[in-house]
Structures are given as C-alpha cells and as structure tokens.
Amino acid sequence: MQPLAHHIHTHVTEKTAAGAPRRVAVVPHKNPDGDTLGAATAFLEYLRSYGVDATLWCKTTYSSALAFLPHADELRSDPQLWREKQFDTVCIFDAGDPVFAGVQDCIDSLDKKPFIINFDHHFTNTNFGNYNFVQVTAASTTEVLHNYFQHIGHRINSTTATSLLTGLMTDTGNFSNPATSASALATGGALMKAGGNYGAILNYTYRNKTLDGLKLWGIALSRLQIKPELDLAYTVLTRADIESLKVTDGDVEGVANFLNSIGETKIALVLKETQDGFVKGSLRTTHDDVDVSAIAAMFGGGGHKKASGFSVRGKLAEVGGEWTIVSE
Numbered sequence: 331m332q333p334l335a336h337h338i339h340t341h342v343t344e345k346t347a348a349g350a351p352r353r354v355a356v357v358p359h360k361n362p363d364g365d366t367l368g369a370a371t372a373f374l375e376y377l378r379s380y381g382v383d384a385t386l387w388c389k390t391t392y393s394s395a396l397a398f399l400p401h402a403d404e405l406r407s408d409p410q411l412w413r414e415k416q417f418d419t420v421c422i423f424d425a426g427d428p429v430f431a432g433v434q435d436c437i438d439s440l441d442k443k444p445f446i447i448n449f450d451h452h453f454t455n456t457n458f459g460n461y462n463f464v465q466v467t468a469a470s471t472t473e474v475l476h477n478y479f480q481h482i483g484h485r486i487n488s489t490t491a492t493s494l495l496t497g498l499m500t501d502t503g504n505f506s507n508p509a510t511s512a513s514a515l516a517t518g519g520a521l522m523k524a525g526g527n528y529g530a531i532l533n534y535t536y537r538n539k540t541l542d543g544l545k546l547w548g549i550a551l552s553r554l555q556i557k558p559e560l561d562l563a564y565t566v567l568t569r570a571d572i573e574s575l576k577v578t579d580g581d582v583e584g585v586a587n588f589l590n591s592i593g594e595t596k597i598a599l600v601l602k603e604t605q606d607g608f609v610k611g612s613l614r615t616t617h618d619d620v621d622v623s624a625i626a627a628m629f630g631g632g633g634h635k636k637a638s639g640f641s642v643r644g645k646l647a648e649v650g651g652e653w654t655i656v657s658e
C-alpha cells in the first residue's frame with residue numbers, strides 16, 4: 331500500500347482524541363467544474379461509508395449542468411457554518427492553493443488550525459496541505475482520487491464511479507484534449523466497469539447547449555481573429571453580449587476548447603468581461619512545444635501547460651478593428 335494514501339485514510343477515519351468521529355470539510359474550489367465537484371462528491375461518499383461527519387462546502391454554487399452529481403444538492407456555501415462546525419480536517423480538491431479554492435478566510439475563522447489534505451493534479455500546486463496527494467501527470471483530480479482509492483483498497487460503487495468519471499470526462503473534453511493519456515482511458519474504462527454512467531454525464535455536461543448559448547458562440551465566432559505573428563486565434567465576449575442573452579458564464583467555458591480545434595494556429599485565447607470589472611483570459615493549446623501557463627503567468631495567472639487562464643482588471647474595447655483591454 332502506498333504510505334501517503336494509508337496515512338490519509340487513517341487520519342480521516344480515526345476518531346478524535348475525545349472519541350468522536352472527525353468533522354471534515356470536503357471542499358471543491360469556487361466556481362466548481364466537473365472535476366473538482368466530481369472529486370469532492372466521491373470523497374464525501376467514501377467518508378460517509380466510514381461514518382465520518384463530512385460536510386460538502388464551496389464558496390460558490392455549481393452550474394445546473396452539474397446538478398446530476400450525487401450529493402451535489404447537499405452543498406453548503408454559508409461561511410458561518412465553519413464557526414458552527416469547527417472542522418478539524420479540511421480536504422481540498424483540484425486547487426493549487428486555499429485562496430484559489432476560496433476557503434482561506436474560512437480556515438482562518440476556525441478556533442483551532444485544521445489538518446489540511448490536498449488532492450490535485452495542477453503542477454502549480456503549492457503543496458499547501460499537511461498531506462499532499464498531488465499527481466501532476468493525472469488527467470484530472472478524479473483520476474488522482476481513483477488512484478488513492480486503489481491504494482487503500484476502497485471498493486468503488488456506481489455512485490462514486492459516476493462522480494469520478496465526470497471529472498475525467500470534463501477535464502479531458504470527453505477524452506479528446508491532450509490531457510487524454512493511456513492511464514486516463516484505462517481509468518475511464520475501470521469507472522465504466524464499476525457502473526459510472528457515461529451517457530448521463532455526456533447528456534448533462536456536453537449535450538446541454540441552449541439556443542441562447544449557441545447564439546453566444548455565434549458572437550464569439552463572428553469576432554474570431556488570427557494573429558499569425560503570435561500563432562494565436564482569439565475572440566472576445568463583452569458583458570453586453572453575455573447579458574443580452576440568457577446565458578451563464580458556464581455557457582462561455584467551452585468556446586476556448588472549441589477554438590483549440592483550429593489547425594492554423596497553435597494558441598487559442600478567449601477574453602471575456604466578468605461582472606466584477608475584470609477581463610478573464612482562457613488560453614488553450616494542443617501543441618507540446620507551447621506552454622500557455624507561462625503566458626498566463628505573465629498576466630498573473632496560471633494553470634496547465636495546455637490549458638491556463640488569467641484575470642486582469644479592466645474592460646474590453648474595440649480600437650481600430652482590434653480588441654484590447656483598457657483600464658476603467
């Protein structure tokens with residue numbers, strides 16, 4: 331058995347000094363995607379099977395596309411719950427650090443510093459936990475968690491398999507983007523065998539486009555520009571675009587992934603205005619000789635070599651037929 335996995339399993343399942351079960355916060359990162367919420371809900375199911383007092387908590391709620399996930403309806407977002415529950419252990423999924431996860435303030439509000447367990451696959455992870463189960467070659471945090479369950483010999487039920495398969499499918503673009511490794515496919519196969527509901531995941535997370543969502547894609551595609559000197563294809567979405575249609579930020583997410591299928595350039599970029607006065611950039615590449623996390627880092631962002639992002643204060647403006655970011 332892998333020692334670290336064994337230590338984590340022992341920690342979460344053992345009783346506290348007072349003889350009570352541990353009080354564990356299970357935390358997906360804010361604005362949760364399929365990977366972080368899939369991992370967190372799978373971990374919640376695992377903890378419950380050992381009688382652990384586990385609470386699913388996230389700073390923000392999830393999109394309707396993820397409402398099918400088991401336990402998603404139990405998700406709490408009220409910061410005062412941390413004062414009430416006084417968690418002794420905090421498990422964070424798919425986040426490079428607790429600030430990105432959106433729980434640093436909550437951790438600081440506890441009377442006693444909690445024990446932190448960190449499950450992730452981002453190579454920018456700061457190893458912020460007391461235990462860090464971080465595997466940067468994994469396609470998703472749910473693949474990391476699947477490895478963890480294998481190490482401790484935890485048998486996966488169909489509910490857990492659906493949660494884990496969701497993260498694997500959403501982070502690999504249904505096994506199509508460069509994160510799709512042999513082990514990702516093998517893990518996907520194992521999860522389907524364990525009862526993971528591939529069809530339901532596909533219907534909820536992918537075949538879920540609305541008419542207004544597709545119209546937004548139309549706007550994005552009509553503004554598409556190529557910068558040959560930067561090997562870049564880019565487009566922009568303003569608040570006015572997003573607010574003129576009944577769409578959520580989730581509807582915009584797939585545009586960068588879609589632009590990544592352009593063969594003429596190596597880098598895809600989508601700039602979108604956020605509600606709070608920022609411009610968010612989503613960078614993608616399919617090429618091994620390009621590291622888009624380095625580009626994101628120049629703007630204070632981060633992420634993966636092939637998928638990264640950044641946020642800068644400002645808004646989008648069209649100047650002489652070209653879009654730029656201007657400060658307000």
Ligand SMILES: [Mn+2]
Nearest residue numbers: 365424470471
């Ligand atoms: Mn992930």
